[in-house]
Amino acid sequence: MDIKRLIRLAAVIALPLIGLALAVFSSPTPTPTPTSTPLPVADADEHQLFITNGCAACHGQNGDGSPIAPALAGHSEATVERQVRTPRLQMPSFTVDQISDEELELIADYIASLEGEGNEHHEGMELTAALEMHHWMALDAIEVGEPDEAIHHVQHIIDLLEAGDHHDRMEAVLEALQAGDVHDPEHEIEEMLAGTASPDLSLRDLHLQQAMAAIATDEVPDALHHVLHAQNEADPSAADALGEIVDLLNAGELHDAEHEIGELLSGEVHAD
Numbered sequence: 001m002d003i004k005r006l007i008r009l010a011a012v013i014a015l016p017l018i019g020l021a022l023a024v025f026s027s028p029t030p031t032p033t034p035t036s037t038p039l040p041v042a043d044a045d046e047h048q049l050f051i052t053n054g055c056a057a058c059h060g061q062n063g064d065g066s067p068i069a070p071a072l073a074g075h076s077e078a079t080v081e082r083q084v085r086t087p088r089l090q091m092p093s094f095t096v097d098q099i100s101d102e103e104l105e106l107i108a109d110y111i112a113s114l115e116g117e118g119n120e121h122h123e124g125m126e127l128t129a130a131l132e133m134h135h136w137m138a139l140d141a142i143e144v145g146e147p148d149e150a151i152h153h154v155q156h157i158i159d160l161l162e163a164g165d166h167h168d169r170m171e172a173v174l175e176a177l178q179a180g181d182v183h184d185p186e187h188e189i190e191e192m193l194a195g196t197a198s199p200d201l202s203l204r205d206l207h208l209q210q211a212m213a214a215i216a217t218d219e220v221p222d223a224l225h226h227v228l229h230a231q232n233e234a235d236p237s238a239a240d241a242l243g244e245i246v247d248l249l250n251a252g253e254l255h256d257a258e259h260e261i262g263e264l265l266s267g268e269v270h271a272d
């Protein structure tokens, strides 16, 4: 048994206490419906966290989807963590104060253990929303080093698209990913996301959002990479603010960097 496993075991033992505290302090969430096959103890606790933290309220009792949120099978731990800390579309975000890193790891573990094709992913979602979501998820999957998961989302995009330029470019992305290339696909998906899949999103803001996601999971080099890209896409009025963000990231001032990026994204920084 390795150290990580031991730590996780310790966390699992402490969980009933956390669960109790959550049950007392959290807003009411639906009571779990008993599953026919009882889960092993550790898995049951992971599932319990999925429910007490409200994920089940939207994603269904067993993560199998609902009319308001997609099914979750097929997601790796790393993409779940990104999505929960920095969702880009409808889903609310959860801070470390709301769900600790340890709890999130257990919830992500639970989701990673779910079985299913994930074809129910976008059932009930508007086509444009489903397309946008799969672009973000493919991008995140590439960035956290899960190319197979990215392939899965790219395949969904291809299935959803009518024949045309976007479709063809996605086919090329799929081929490149299958051949083990991640660099070109990443840039292609970014370009198709900003403007096409998400008409109001500029490339600058896309990179800033990816920087936010990277900061939220402590991937500082990734965050820097995106801020540098944002600098290339930005108009001169944002140059100072972006320069400051680079300095903050280099100095390890992640919280301030996040704050500054948030201001840029909300349009609160103007040329003076």
Ligand code: HEC
Pocket: 053, 054, 055, 056, 057, 058, 059, 068, 069, 070, 071, 072, 075, 079, 080, 083, 084, 087, 088, 089, 090, 091, 092, 094, 099, 107, 121, 133, 134, 137
């Ligand atoms: C208020 C409803 C709501 C809650 C609560 C919620 N989600 Fe979501 N979630 C969504 C919606 C809607 C989406 C689709 C993408 C979007 O709009 O952000 C989504 C997307 C996701 C995705 C990406 C799915 C995909 O196939 O691309 C993951 C992973 C996820 N949620 C995990 C969680 C976890 C874990 C929790 C609990 C900590 C949670 N969600 C809580 C509504 C919710």
